[in-house]
Amino acid sequence: MSGRAGHALSLQGLSKRYGSFVAVQDASLEVGSGRFLTLLGPSGSGKTTILMMIAGFVEPSEGRVLLDGRDITAVPPERREFGMVFQGYALFPHMTVAENVAFPLRVRRLGRAERDARVRATLDLVQLDQFADRRPSQLSGGQQQRVALARALVFDPALLLLDEPLSALDKKLRAELQDELKALHRRVGRTFINVTHDQEEALSLSDEIAILNAGRLVQVGAPSALYERPATRFVAGFLGRSNFVEGEAERDAGGIVLRRGGTRVLGVGEAPPGPALLSLRPEKITVLAEGEGEENVVEGRIAAWSYLGAGYAITVATADLGELKVHLPAWRIPLVPAEGMPVRLGWPRGAAVAVAEDPA
Structure with missing residues (x-):
């Protein structure tokens, strides 16, 4: 691999229509040089069409x-000189690993000596140099995926x-390859654009995530920013799990106060007085021991x-508040759960985040 830096990508008002069907609508996105961006969304959201x-x-x-x-x-x-890695690897079964990786260089008519040197260096980069003479059928799925990565990188895309x-x-194996792919991105310094519907993969790999729904980009940002401050009900529910609390919002110096029945929930974010929605992650709720308090406290039964x-x-x-989902680490749970058991739940104000309802 050469030492050149990654490249910056800009999408400006991209739309794609197939007759009356709108696959992507007015998508604008900036990807900085050397960044790892993931396009995340459910099936049919438009992420592959953008790719x-x-x-x-x-x-x-x-x-x-x-x-x-530069407009391309x-x-x-x-x-365009872009490397591409497909879901099904798309390796040539009759070729060896080295021949598969060398294929883009042969198409570009590189000399034998330079071609062999690049293949050796790239196979070493993905830790497959010892498998150069094997065929894809002799490799595991993870090894085949690394061959596909090597073939996409060998011509310095x-x-x-x-x-x-x-x-x-x-x-x-997917978790292991996530770690390898993240390390590979750091080593080569290229700009990576990834498509997935797997939320954990997106959170683990990405510098930034662009979340799509029904052909629209609904929120873009760093993984932690999207998870901690989702903008809409869809983002909060798709990127991880969330409880949703509906009620009437009142202005408050620390954020908002949401009233539902006889319960007041302190939250953060922006919401005008009137109907409002809070997102509350299950892992941010705790079961309170006797005498323990929190900014928000609610009683209920398991x-x-x-x-x-x-x-x-x-x-x-x-x-x-209806049913609340709670995730508790086993090592610190203060009780042995049983159905019907009375419990007190608590969470800090910052755990309840105001989100917008999704457009119809």
Whole structure:
């Protein structure tokens, strides 16, 4: 790999329509040089369509794609010099690992000596140098994925585009490959654009996440910012799990006060007086021991519970707030849960975040 820096990508008002169906609507996005951005959303949200417009395989109905400020919207895919890793690897079964990785260099007519040197260096980068003479069928799924990554990187691409690259792997191997992919991104310094519907993968890998719903970009930001301060009900519910508390909001110096029945919930964020919605993550709620207090306290009874190894998932029925989901680490739970058991729940004001309802 050369020492050149990653490239900056800009999407300006991208839309894609297929007849009356709008796959992507007015998507604008800035990706800084060397960043790892993930396009995250459910099936049919438009994330793969955006990736294909970046790659040049799909022509936008409207808008522009810029690389380092240069308009490449009309540039054909083969001239964009982007590396691409597909969900199904797309390796040539009759070729060895080294031959698969060398293929983009042969297409570009590089000399044998330089081609061999680049292949060796790239296989070493993905820790597969000892498998150079094997065929894809002799490799595990994780090893095949690393071959696909090596082939996409060997010609020193301007961007690396990843279309759900880990979705075919089992959970344990996917977690291992996430760590490897993150480390690889740091080593090569390229700009990575990843597509996934896996929230944990997006949180683990990304410098920034762009969340899509029904063809629209609904929120973009760092993983921690999106998780801690979701803008809408959809973002709060899709990126992790959340309880939602509806009520009437009142202005307050520390944020907002939401009233529901006889219960007041202190929260943070912006909401005008009137109907409002708070998002409350299950892991931010605790079961209070006798005499223990918190900024928000609600009484209820355990309706259901599950032991998950590292913790407990508990559903608590409350009089005014309905059922609240609570996730507690097993090592610090102050009780042995049982259905019908009375409990007091508590959480800090900052755990309850005002979010907007999604547009119809």
